[in-house]
Amino acid sequence: MGLATMKEIAELAGVSVATVSYVLSGKKKVSPAKRERVLNAVELTNYKLNTIAKSLRTSKTEIIGVLVEDICGLPVPEIVDGINQMLSDSGYQVLLNNLQLLNKLYNQYEQLSQYISTINRGIQLLEDARVDGIIYIAMHDRRIDGIHQPVNIPLVFAYANSDDPASLSVSYDNHFSSYDITQHLIQLNHKRIALIAGHTNSSATKLRLSGFRAAMNEAGLHVPQEYIRWGDWEFHSGLEQTNMLLSLKIPPTAIVAMNDVMAAGCYAAAYKRKLSIPEDLSVVGFDNQPVASFLYPNLTTVALPNKKIGLTAAKHLLWRLEGREKIPANTTLPCTVIVRDSTAPPK
Amino acid sequence: MGLATMKEIAELAGVSVATVSYVLSGKKKVSPAKRERVLNAVELTNYKLNTIAKSLRTSKTEIIGVLVEDICGLPVPEIVDGINQMLSDSGYQVLLNNLQLLNKLYNQYEQLSQYISTINRGIQLLEDARVDGIIYIAMHDRRIDGIHQPVNIPLVFAYANSDDPASLSVSYDNHFSSYDITQHLIQLNHKRIALIAGHTNSSATKLRLSGFRAAMNEAGLHVPQEYIRWGDWEFHSGLEQTNMLLSLKIPPTAIVAMNDVMAAGCYAAAYKRKLSIPEDLSVVGFDNQPVASFLYPNLTTVALPNKKIGLTAAKHLLWRLEGREKIPANTTLPCTVIVRDSTAPPK
DNA sequence: CTGAAAGCGCTTACAG
DNA sequence: CTGAAAGCGCTTACAG
Numbered sequence: 001m002g003l004a005t006m007k008e009i010a011e012l013a014g015v016s017v018a019t020v021s022y023v024l025s026g027k028k029k030v031s032p033a034k035r036e037r038v039l040n041a042v043e044l045t046n047y048k049l050n051t052i053a054k055s056l057r058t059s060k061t062e063i064i065g066v067l068v069e070d071i072c073g074l075p076v077p078e079i080v081d082g083i084n085q086m087l088s089d090s091g092y093q094v095l096l097n098n099l100q101l102l103n104k105l106y107n108q109y110e111q112l113s114q115y116i117s118t119i120n121r122g123i124q125l126l127e128d129a130r131v132d133g134i135i136y137i138a139m140h141d142r143r144i145d146g147i148h149q150p151v152n153i154p155l156v157f158a159y160a161n162s163d164d165p166a167s168l169s170v171s172y173d174n175h176f177s178s179y180d181i182t183q184h185l186i187q188l189n190h191k192r193i194a195l196i197a198g199h200t201n202s203s204a205t206k207l208r209l210s211g212f213r214a215a216m217n218e219a220g221l222h223v224p225q226e227y228i229r230w231g232d233w234e235f236h237s238g239l240e241q242t243n244m245l246l247s248l249k250i251p252p253t254a255i256v257a258m259n260d261v262m263a264a265g266c267y268a269a270a271y272k273r274k275l276s277i278p279e280d281l282s283v284v285g286f287d288n289q290p291v292a293s294f295l296y297p298n299l300t301t302v303a304l305p306n307k308k309i310g311l312t313a314a315k316h317l318l319w320r321l322e323g324r325e326k327i328p329a330n331t332t333l334p335c336t337v338i339v340r341d342s343t344a345p346p347k
Numbered sequence: 348m349g350l351a352t353m354k355e356i357a358e359l360a361g362v363s364v365a366t367v368s369y370v371l372s373g374k375k376k377v378s379p380a381k382r383e384r385v386l387n388a389v390e391l392t393n394y395k396l397n398t399i400a401k402s403l404r405t406s407k408t409e410i411i412g413v414l415v416e417d418i419c420g421l422p423v424p425e426i427v428d429g430i431n432q433m434l435s436d437s438g439y440q441v442l443l444n445n446l447q448l449l450n451k452l453y454n455q456y457e458q459l460s461q462y463i464s465t466i467n468r469g470i471q472l473l474e475d476a477r478v479d480g481i482i483y484i485a486m487h488d489r490r491i492d493g494i495h496q497p498v499n500i501p502l503v504f505a506y507a508n509s510d511d512p513a514s515l516s517v518s519y520d521n522h523f524s525s526y527d528i529t530q531h532l533i534q535l536n537h538k539r540i541a542l543i544a545g546h547t548n549s550s551a552t553k554l555r556l557s558g559f560r561a562a563m564n565e566a567g568l569h570v571p572q573e574y575i576r577w578g579d580w581e582f583h584s585g586l587e588q589t590n591m592l593l594s595l596k597i598p599p600t601a602i603v604a605m606n607d608v609m610a611a612g613c614y615a616a617a618y619k620r621k622l623s624i625p626e627d628l629s630v631v632g633f634d635n636q637p638v639a640s641f642l643y644p645n646l647t648t649v650a651l652p653n654k655k656i657g658l659t660a661a662k663h664l665l666w667r668l669e670g671r672e673k674i675p676a677n678t679t680l681p682c683t684v685i686v687r688d689s690t691a692p693p694k
Numbered sequence: 695c696t697g698a699a700a701g702c703g704c705t706t707a708c709a710g
Numbered sequence: 711c712t713g714a715a716a717g718c719g720c721t722t723a724c725a726g
Binding site (some may be wrong): 002048049050051052053055056061063066068071072076077078080081084085088093094095096097098100125128129130151177235260261264267268271272289290291293294295296 | 350395397398399400402403408410413417418419424425427428431432435440441442443444445447458472474475476477498582607608611614615618619636637638640641642643673
Binding site for chain 1 (some may be wrong): 699
């Protein structure tokens with residue numbers, strides 16, 4: 001046997017199919033007597049509306065396509081979680097398309113343009129499934145261009161920006177979060193603050209650098225050229241660049257690493273030289289990855305609003321689906337400095 | 348305008364709708380001439396088959412429902428990734444339902460039975476969406492009972508077991524992975540090996556304990572009662588229990604922590620006492636979380652086959668969907684010991 | 695308030 | 711090899 005259909009419910013309740021539909025959708029008034037009989041029949045047979053048939057009739061699937069560069073990318077699960085939470089009350093479901101780019105891109109996130117056809121195929125797949133809207137989740141904050149704009153399906157970028165004026169985007173504030181965490185060190189009275197940056201061509205690197213410089217300028221603090229070190233987002237570059245910094249004639253008293261992983265590298269370098277954090281050296285990171293709470297001493301870092309990015313992206317998409325007029329095209333969410341135990345005044 | 352329909356393609360190509368369908372599905376021979384005309388019309392109009400209409404007709408959606416206890420749970424994204432990879436060639440898409448239990452369960456994974464109605468609602472939602480099959484992804488390896496068995500929809504448990512004989516499950520080998528990593532320490536010539544366990548009532552704890560004991564017994568090594576410490580999977584319990592162990596009259600030369608997070612706690616305790624890892628103390632963890640590569644020295648640990656669990660779960664589901672007869676009901680995948688720098692022979 | 699009926703866009707016996 | 715037609719299970723003007 002298959003599942004019960006609306007026709008069977010109608011027969012059981014002695015009403016028309018239309019009436020059953022009206023009772024279930026609540027779109028038209030139905031007399032209490034018939035309503036009751038329909039509801040009883042539904043209960044009796046454990047009837048479930050066939051959403052496929054409904055979708056075919058209404059041209060709406062009530063499904064949101066979520067296209068992710070890689071589900072294993074660091075911020076991605078939290079962003080998906082935010083989307084799920086915002087969508088859970090609305091009746092929308094999530095169709096997940098995972099492009100699995102992590103091992104292809106490594107941390108060369110700016111190379112994405114090579115995979116634009118993969119992305120467009122993913123969008124096409126979601127279009128073919130007739131999703132009502134699409135959220136694109138990047139693995140790294142940056143501008144995304146050249147994406148095929150789906151016809152009649154709103155698209156929201158999460159953790160990224162787009163030049164496409166038809167799309168919305170939700171990201172976070174790289175410049176000011178970097179400014180804030182640098183301020184934290186300045187307020188502790190550090191004067192010699194060094195920076196370990198990510199890839200040169202990364203937009204996150206550029207913005208975090210500008211935030212760092214802004215805070216230092218504002219405090220009238222000089223940043224010697226050799227205090228700006230270029231890493232590659234990985235542990236070893238954090239270790240090596242910290243070694244360079246600590247070998248300088250005038251070493252810094254504090255280091256801003258542009259992510260927690262490189263900050264973990266700072267710890268290793270300090271540990272090797274028997275320097276204590278934060279007594280001999282203050283270290284801060286970026287991202288508030290789990291590792292930040294597992295390093296000893298716990299790492300002061302910047303928490304990114306990942307879940308909120310997901311919530312906001314889904315909210316804006318829902319607004320667009322509802323036909324709301326005024327939706328901010330590009331949203332930039334603030335970050336939070338999490339002060340833990342890796343920072344203290346210089347000796 | 349809406350998208351082109353099959354009827355329009357038929358008119359454009361001067362054939363019947365049936366012929367268009369046969370060309371597209373390849374289910375029947377069509378003369379080369381008509382075939383060509385159909386394909387041209389498809390190209391010209393950029394026609395896409397309406398999968399909703401197809402689903403209504405065939406009662407198959409070619410969608411797999413993936414029900415996750417929490418997308419942010421540690422092994423979950425990798426398992427989903429494995430599922431995506433296995434499914435990507437098969438034409439199936441993934442409908443993701445995220446129960447968001449992480450903050451409710453904390454690390455009390457055994458309390459799941461309180462949320463069984465939430466789980467059943469999730470399954471119901473997937474059934475209502477007419478998915479062809481369901482994969483349930485747990486956050487912690489254990490037995491799951493009392494789940495509503497969906498009618499006519501195969502269900503596979505990933506990272507968990509079930510008593511339900513109608514279901515399949517794919518998990519990993521807790522006992523032998525624990526045996527293996529203990530062996531690693533024994534081979535380094537450690538005699539005094541302590542254990543920091545997870546929650547007492549966790550089945551992962553029990554199996555990892557039995558594996559530890561098996562290896563120790565086999566080597567004829569005695570395990571003093573006070574060498575078995577009970578933690579709660581968290582950093583602080585690792586730190587505290589290591590403090591206890593290092594305060595013993597005869598302290599261990601090596602510690603097996605039942606996860607990497609507690610192992611990070613061991614590092615902190617050792618660091619405070621100015622003990623060097625691995626020279627003064629060998630430490631091993633479990634899970635191969637990212638933190639394992641960011642601790643200094645890098646942590647020797649057990650890698651769980653998360654992605655493979657996803658791949659296998661999807662493969663077995665596909666087999667069931669194809670009607671294959673012999674599918675292993677319960678699969679237990681082996682783990683891998685990852686030797687890094689936190690283990691060495693005792694002094 | 696209620697029901698008969700059209701139609702969403704496909705697939706698939708069936709007849710030729 | 712090909713096409714006319716039924717039908718999947720709904721929703722929604724429309725007429726009453």
